[in-house]
Amino acid sequence: MTEPLKRPKRKDPLKRTQQPLYPQSVRSRTAHGLTKAAAEGRFELQTCDDCSTVFYPPRDACPNCLSDRVPFRPVDDNGKLIADTTIRTSTDPYFRERTPWRVGLTKLDAGPVILSHLHGDVLEGQRVRLALKLDKGGAPVMIALPEKDTPNMADDPHLREMTCDPKFRRVLITDGRTPVGQAMAKAFSDAGANIVFVGIADPWKPFPGQDELKKIERVEIVALDVTDSESVTEQAEQNGGRIDIVINTAEHIRAGGIMQRHGVTVAREEMDVRYFGLMRLAQAFGPAMRGRGADGVNSATAFVNLLSVHALMNWPQYGAYSAAEAASLSAAQCLRAELRSGGVRVMNVFFGPLDTEWFQTVPPPKVTPAALAKAVVQALQHGLEDVFVGDIAEDIRARLAANPKALERELAG
């Protein structure tokens, strides 16, 4: 049974902060099929279209029939741990400071035998589930998990290296004025975050939910306006050194396309909140987070961007909004590369229309703020990188994979 994580003690200020490292992360282009599955939380292996052989590690041809039709497909993740061993020393700097480290061989019911990391609750000879995860460097790895969930299993130190669990971590929610920001505050408080900092811009403007927000346990209201560089810098100066997870909830949602929008005033606001806002947060909070990627139990671990799924394909009814979301997504991809060396994950969460006032006229299905918040917490607990929440987002993801041009035409109405 996993020893439950203890609330971390306050740091000894005389001790040097451990610098972040990550395991060797070079993968072949083909092997990034695993990266994609791990990023989205699926268990996929290459499956031969011609002879149905499931195989691992990734290859460009089927080891059974030499077919080159070998796509990654969801496969059964169940198997049996047939051998395990404990590594006591390593030449790899990342593992060297984390030994002893157990690894083992799992014989999957689907066929292949796979060498993977081991959760502390699995023993040789037991039935296990293999999970694809991203390691500290964002590379896909496997870990054998107990067949059934065990108490405190998320607290396993090996598994926690591959997840961004908010438990005992300090979270910054950048905008608490919105229903989404408030739902996030509640969800992260419930998930055991140590402090939930919630940014409020223009505190002289009252907002719905203000009183309830202040009552949430461990919520601390702080001054933060992502459209104001000085405000972002000042907040980072105050709390940037102890923020482990940033959830950027700053949103700007207005209907309307490109041509029939009268002028660019609103578009500038959209870009200011969604693109420049992200850039300001990245510049102010990113460097300190990257430096704290290995800072103990409550190390800096994730920067979460909430994005319209229409960042991936424009929805002309909300066309200018989609364009700003696309800019934000592109910036988030850049930030992902920049934070990678610190072992800090950038998680992009895509969703369709929200069940909030700015999508009032849009028919369901819509994503409620509470559902979105729950999905974000779960995705961090699982250590995902790309998350699709709700039917619309899932549908658009599938249609983009099948035929992006058809999707473009259909969204055009």
Add this chain to the structure above:
Amino acid sequence: MVSNPASDLLGFARRVASGSIKVVDLTQTLTQEFPTIVLPPEFGQAAPFRLEEISRYDERGPAWYWNNFTVSEHAGTHFDAPIHWISGKDLPNNAVDTIDPRKFIAPANVVDCSAESAANADFELTVPFLEAWEKEHGRIGAGEWVLLRTDWSKKPYSEYAGMRDDGAHTPGPVPEAVKWLVEERDVHGFGTETIGTDHGQGHHFNPPFPAHFYMHGKGRFGLQCLTNLDQLPPKGAVIFSAPLKIKQGSGSPLRVLALVEAA
């Protein structure tokens, strides 16, 4: 003795330098945090003041510090030109770049409503109130500013903006009072310490936003977000208020200075 206009002007400059004419700064510092007017979110919004460094003795410019700033024409202490309102849209010389620059210097009447406003955030400036003020301080002259002292500039921002779920609660004039100032007193313009020249609930008046509607309809000006009005005498101060020369600008943030005889 015949007065020499040139020496009067130089004498004025000497009196400013010596302090026998006091310069009172009626301007709020342009900061990011200062409240800006809020419209219902589906309308276009006035951008608040924002500052971005170009360089600060660093790799972006090793020996110099400078900023870009962005701001709407109607943020911070600012001037309203007649073109700002639909009632003044067709007047000649109605924009900040075409207003006769002589109009940027004018005397001021400072109407103290600070006690009434402290007691009632919805204080309404009425004709009888102005008539009573005139009895005490003298008639409001043609071509003179009327500045409303409410001490609102001393409030914390949340009280300053006075936003509640039924709109802003800040003092201001009723329609009859503005009409009276324009038609019966031929004033130069109307200035306030609050976010706008109008009452916080001014959109419920008839006409809505009377300080905008009547003042700008007759080519008069507005000043808002003023401060330090408590340092001015009821009469006798001269206001210098030259907005930026923005092409067809509807207003602009500006430095507002009052010249006052030192006591």
